[in-house]
Amino acid sequence: MLNNQIKIRISNGPATAMGPGKAELLALINECGSISAAAKQMKMSYRRAWQLVDEVNKCFDQPLVASSVGGSHGGGAKLTEFGIKVLENYHALIAKSQEASVQELAFIRAHLKESV
Amino acid sequence: MLNNQIKIRISNGPATAMGPGKAELLALINECGSISAAAKQMKMSYRRAWQLVDEVNKCFDQPLVASSVGGSHGGGAKLTEFGIKVLENYHALIAKSQEASVQELAFIRAHLKESV
DNA sequence: CATCGCTATATCCATTGAAACATAGCGAGC
DNA sequence: GCTCGCTATGTTTCAATGGATATAGCGATG
Numbered sequence: 601m602l603n604n605q606i607k608i609r610i611s612n613g614p615a616t617a618m619g620p621g622k623a624e625l626l627a628l629i630n631e632c633g634s635i636s637a638a639a640k641q642m643k644m645s646y647r648r649a650w651q652l653v654d655e656v657n658k659c660f661d662q663p664l665v666a667s668s669v670g671g672s673h674g675g676g677a678k679l680t681e682f683g684i685k686v687l688e689n690y691h692a693l694i695a696k697s698q699e700a701s702v703q704e705l706a707f708i709r710a711h712l713k714e715s716v
Numbered sequence: 717m718l719n720n721q722i723k724i725r726i727s728n729g730p731a732t733a734m735g736p737g738k739a740e741l742l743a744l745i746n747e748c749g750s751i752s753a754a755a756k757q758m759k760m761s762y763r764r765a766w767q768l769v770d771e772v773n774k775c776f777d778q779p780l781v782a783s784s785v786g787g788s789h790g791g792g793a794k795l796t797e798f799g800i801k802v803l804e805n806y807h808a809l810i811a812k813s814q815e816a817s818v819q820e821l822a823f824i825r826a827h828l829k830e831s832v
Numbered sequence: 833c834a835t836c837g838c839t840a841t842a843t844c845c846a847t848t849g850a851a852a853c854a855t856a857g858c859g860a861g862c
Numbered sequence: 863g864c865t866c867g868c869t870a871t872g873t874t875t876c877a878a879t880g881g882a883t884a885t886a887g888c889g890a891t892g
Contacts, residue, residue: 606726661827670838670887701812707805712775761851786867
């Protein structure tokens with residue numbers, strides 16, 4: 601059992617406001633202090649990471665990621681208070697959802713192939 | 717508020733065992749009695765619909781869709797008992813998840829743009 | 833005031849995914 | 863035994879996506 605988790609995404613029209621990938625990226629940005637370092641860890645191009653951040657920032661009524669340019673270390677990025685809160689909410693949402701549907705999940709998982 | 721629902725998918729390795737699209741397709745197959753009619757309703761090519769069915773059938777230890785070929789009406793497809801059960805489980809899973817996380821969901825939704 | 837590393841963005845190209853199209857085959861019923 | 867509509871696939875085309883690459887600009891710090 602490695603990759604059959606339940607994946608929840610919250611879409612906003614055609615875009616995805618929050619999903620597994622964006623959540624991971626945001627968490628890493630918070631850890632690393634920069635988009636580029638986070639991207640590197642996810643083996644993702646900086647371009648793509650930046651696009652995701654941009655998209656997520658545009659999905660909400662306020663930015664989740666605050667980035668600064670220039671400075672001794674070239675700049676960086678971190679989550680805003682709001683970003684942290686959204687991320688926490690998302691994690692909680694997943695946890696609660698999984699908790700609430702253990703039965704259904706168990707039934708389905710029990711019948712999956714390759715779910716060794 | 718038209719398209720910002722929470723979307724849950726259950727992945728099985730690289731493939732998706734069950735998700736919004738597949739669930740809708742399965743439901744339609746059950747209604748229509750054929751893959752092609754269901755595909756038409758979803759404005760999806762028959763080929764794609766068939767591929768999804770094939771994938772979903774392969775994800776589980778038993779088929780969700782039973783198809784028959786030939787006959788006066790050319791054949792058809794319907795859900796197996798198992799398929800019905802999986803679908804019901806999936807729907808229940810979503811319902812329970814949404815129920816369990818109303819708070820988190822409300823917070824996030826409240827801050828989405830275009831969430832008119 | 834030069835450096836350094838990161839943001840921000842544009843351009844080009846490879847890969848992928850899906851759509852479109854094409855066909856073979858099946859069998860209940862007329 | 864012919865027809866008809868659906869399953870089951872192969873092939874070819876095309877568009878969208880993402881990766882690679884290039885470059886400009888920024889500003890704290892030494």
